[in-house]
Amino acid sequence: MNRPTYYKALKWAFLLLKEKQLDEQAAEYILLERQKWTKTDLIFKERSEMPVAAWQQFQADVATLLTGQPAQYILGQAWFYDLPLKVTPATLIPRPETELLVAWLLESTPATKALRILDVGTGSGAIALAIKHELPASDVWASDISEAALAVAQENAQHLQLAIHFRQGDLLAAVDNEQFDIIISNPPYISRSETRVMDYSVKNFEPQQALYADNQGLALYQQLAQTVAAHLKPAGQLFLEFGYQQAASIREIYQQALPQATIQIKQDLAGWPRMARIKLPD
Template sequence: MTPTNYNQALQWAFLLLKEHQLDPESAEYVLMERLNWRKTNLLLNERQAIPTAVWQQFQQDVEKLATGLPAQYLLGHAWFDGLQLRVNSATLIPRPETEELVAWISESYDAPAPLKILDIGTGSGAIALALKRRFPNSSVTATDISADALTVAQQNAQDLNLPITFCQGDLWAALTQPQKFDVIVSNPPYIAESEKAVMDYSVLHYEPATALFAKNNGLAFYEQIATTVSEYLVKSGSLFMEFGYQQAPAIQQIFQASLPQAQVEIRHDMADWPRMVRVSLSSSSI
């Protein structure tokens, strides 16, 4: 098939991806990113002739998408909180839900505040970089157990000219010296191994397993953090974390049991699922 316009090219791509039980919208996303178009540009040009070079590139892209390769890995970048970030198979693809965690922190503090912020399990650096941009007077430290992920995060920091301190290691062991922070944030692994059977093919086969799965039904990281986080927060400090939509009761119980004097607040995302927690050491904080 040789399409005569952009609309025909997309129809071909949609049919192919549906045959493979994959999201057909990924083809439209890749096409727009390659052309640096927005949806409006596509609507205005859908009946225009598609240049040969664009069609050839689009064919190659769609054939790769048909293998299950995520569009962001194909392009080598993803968008998060208005930032274009490099991503590859060493890093999770940042999700819109995590932007809501960043927004929660942003609305909790004044932008000029000189905060000390720690992002645990930074991956591509998405949360750390978004917070550094929103709180330019703050010092931000980002850690990850994966050296390959930190390489990507460091490249993103350089590209965006946002100074971040990066440290490699597991949880607190990554910190080179004892420190206390105003804000600690993390989007940790929280998927139980038992959930593999119902997971999206592209996520399961392409994104890094160490950033997805955790023991104890996905709760191991929260249990570990809950028993130690008070040592790393200032008295008025807060911990912000993302979790799976079915985990809210367990998350509440974990933090209330380990930190009985703390204020534990669960927040719902835009889809009205409970997806975020804030743990404030002092009930009068924030």
């Protein structure tokens, strides 16, 4: 193909990705990110002929997309809460559903109040960095069991000039005797039995340590439930993201472990129960 217009290049990419039953919109996403364009920019320029370098890069990107690799890993960057984050195969790609969890925390928190907040299983640092950006007066901590993931999170914090206390370790073991006003976590929650219905790109490219958990995906919630009270101040809150079929189990786990706590379940934009807020008494 000679140098096409942006419109024809995208049409070509869409057809190739559709044949492999891959996400067609990944081609548009990667093109916009490479060009640093908005969708409005593309509308104005889609009939323009692509420069040689841009066309060569796009062909290479589409070839990699056809292997199933997510666009964010190809670019080495993902967006979360309007923040650009470095991502690598050592970190999960941040999801829009997790933005809803952060938004719920922010809605529940006075912006001017200085709080101690911990993000457990921070990965790329997405949750911790979004919170620190929105609540600059708060003292934000982040932990992860993965040294490689923490290195990415620290790089993101430095790039965004946001001060976070990073700790390596398994769940709350990373923070010893520290106490917090709020703990938030999006831990691994997928059961191995669900592998056959997962997207190819997720199960083949994203870090398995950050995806899967034992006991039908509930093991880490059970572990947190047994240890979290010692790390929360009076009236402290725990915010959790979980799988769309796990709400009843999450409620049961935390009712048994923290009988005095108030438990609230919230739905995502698709109407699935995907988030919980567990609040200790004063």
